[in-house]
Amino acid sequence: MQHIHKKINSELNPNVSVDCVIFGFDLEQLTVLLIDRGEISSAFGPRMALPGNLIYDNENLDMAANRVLDELTGLNNIYLEQVGAFGDPDRIHKESDREWLKSIRAEPEARVITVAYFTLVPMQQYKPQASSFAKNADWVPVNEIKELAFDHFEILQAAKEKLKQKIKIQPIGFNLLPEKFTLSQLHRLYESILDKPLDKRNFRRKIQKLDILSSLREKQRGVPHKPSLLYEFNEEKYQELTQTGFDNFGF
């Protein structure tokens, strides 16, 4: 079963791969899009893995990550940030992983260095699709994940740490939300990324003082509680804010 389609004039590089940590937010918890390796490995090890693939010889690393993302999510030109390279000599040599690699790779024994990326996706707006490297993919809450294939658990932790640092200095969290959101949803998003409770009143005061949201004349619909006001992120106002030298939210 050879999934990988060859591109004209380009060969797969057997030594370098990219893996993508695709974060989402289900309005309660931070989630990540995992692929299911299926039954071939279920007897031996974790079924779930991060989506990834070998790079082509004519691609740079960002292009390869974009290709993997595009194939799995149909999204392109979305926020993408490199987490780093992972190159333990034994990173793909567990028995269960070898078994799976034999079924998908031409050189399953080759040493592979992987370059990890993370991205943020508004998960409400689309469904993952089957791709050359995954028949099934699913959103899983990050805090429920205990193990993954290869060194992907380690990569996930590194990506989460990077997201945590980044959200303190740039408003990238808005990429995880629907276009219109409530202050409660934004508050819960920051709590779940920073992994700690944040005082609700302080949070609201801080965000409103920064003046980077546009309040809409519109409320939530079809919710079982009193509907809240909806907001949009205001990119223009954020740019004005950064021109004052602002580079930290102080969370």
Added chain:
Amino acid sequence: MQHIHKKINSELNPNVSVDCVIFGFDLEQLTVLLIDRGEISSAFGPRMALPGNLIYDNENLDMAANRVLDELTGLNNIYLEQVGAFGDPDRIHKESDREWLKSIRAEPEARVITVAYFTLVPMQQYKPQASSFAKNADWVPVNEIKELAFDHFEILQAAKEKLKQKIKIQPIGFNLLPEKFTLSQLHRLYESILDKPLDKRNFRRKIQKLDILSSLREKQRGVPHKPSLLYEFNEEKYQELTQTGFDNFGF
């Protein structure tokens, strides 16, 4: 001329290298340790490059970076942080770079992905030494560098940006200073890393309020101006500070 010594039972991996951005501080400016590729390339392109080498098949990436550092500086177990992977398909294919690679590598045409690291070295305390990949190495002020071999200029900029972000949240700058330093030297260090002037009185007040320095009963000697008080970084007090949730210097 084949510089690279083989380790027993391990082969060089022709597809993956590490490159090290070794930062220093000459008490006035941020500097970086560059190797001189010599005359072979001088007719075609930049002579200077970041120190780096292919990885061995039994090494992980951190080990390879440590080996390169150890060989060139004699220092080991020093602060080391990954900047990221650089993998443009054409990153080593400029004419001047090919020429040089032919003289040092078994497979000069192979595509090489490099993983960049940065480290901080108290440059007063030692001299760079000749190594398997460099006959000469020298400290150069970062702001005077206009070009480097391969994609090393791009890597240097990325490393500097990472250092800038990092010094805002962790007191890693002390690794660049002699053990005993003046507040003026610390102030100048932050200015040269952050690339902007910082008000001297505000800076001193901020640092002293954090209470992470020990003031020594000792002054500078042999300086042509009024000698200043010397300080040491107090790791213990910094650890106490972080336990209060502190994670930003606010520079």
